[in-house]
Amino acid sequence: MELQVEAEVERLAHARTRLQKAGVEAAAACVVLGSGLKTFGETLTNPLSVSFDDVPEFPRPRVAGHGGELIQGTIGDTLVHCLTGRVHLYEGWHPWELVRAVRTVALLGTGTFVLTNAAGGVREDLAPGDLMLIRDHLNLTGKNVLCGEHHDALGPRFPPMSEVYCAHARARLHSLDPKLVEGVYCQVSGPSYETPSEVKMIGLLGGDAVGMSTVPEAVALRAMGKRVVGLSLITNRAAGLSAVAPNHEEVIAEGKKAAQRMERLLTAAIPALA
DSSP states (O other): OOOOHHHHHHHHHHHHHHHHHTTOOOOSEEEEOOTTOGGGGGGOEEEEEEEGGGOTTSOOOOSTTOOOEEEEEEETTEEEEEEOOOOOGGGTOOHHHHTHHHHHHHHHTOOEEEEEEEEEEOSTTOOTTOEEEEEEEEEOSSOOTTOSSOOGGGOOSSOOOSOOSOHHHHHHHHHHOTTOEEEEEEEOOOSSOOOHHHHHHHHHHTOSEEESSSHHHHHHHHHTTOEEEEEEEEEEEOTTSSSSOOOHHHHHHHHHHHHHHHHHHHHHHHHHHO
């Protein structure tokens, strides 16, 4: 499906206007909630919820464990947005559609984005329930969200990616949760889980965890000059590293079990980052 960049920028402007009319404004931070993690939005004070159904420009998540709304609320005195779900390449969406929601929020003026996901552990010391700060990423999808026609509203044509995930923000999160580990997140297209040989390849390339999201959002937001923090919940050991084959039910279950730790960390981290 071919999308024209001028039309895409108009869609972003229309979506921003719809959110503003609903009462959404620039916030200190936006959190994108991955598989099984959508309940964090329920912890915000004075919540204002806008369904993706009320923003026709936004693709609707179709995968179990993902919500479909933007929740605006506060943590203490800090105004926060939560996107309770995302869409994925494997569902058939165009790369620009994957990032339409975060680009719209970025155009509102929100400057910091915390991207969360569920991921399989590739590195030996990563076990289900661990939280991994993303230090860098590998994109093995064969797609780059910046391909196609260019528009200056979305950032420069050739943005540097030497530091996608903010080192200062990572240090702040480490100070709040010293048990956090860091690693390299690898995105594959999915929806099939990786083979044992693919997992071995990812490890040889330097990947520590593997999943099916996040990289397009991170690239698009850095191109727009936004600060990006990445956080992976390790929900399973990748194929070949455990006697149990990866499955989506396990991902959702581990997300629910680790939700409290993730919620505590985000509740402390967002005001600190802001």
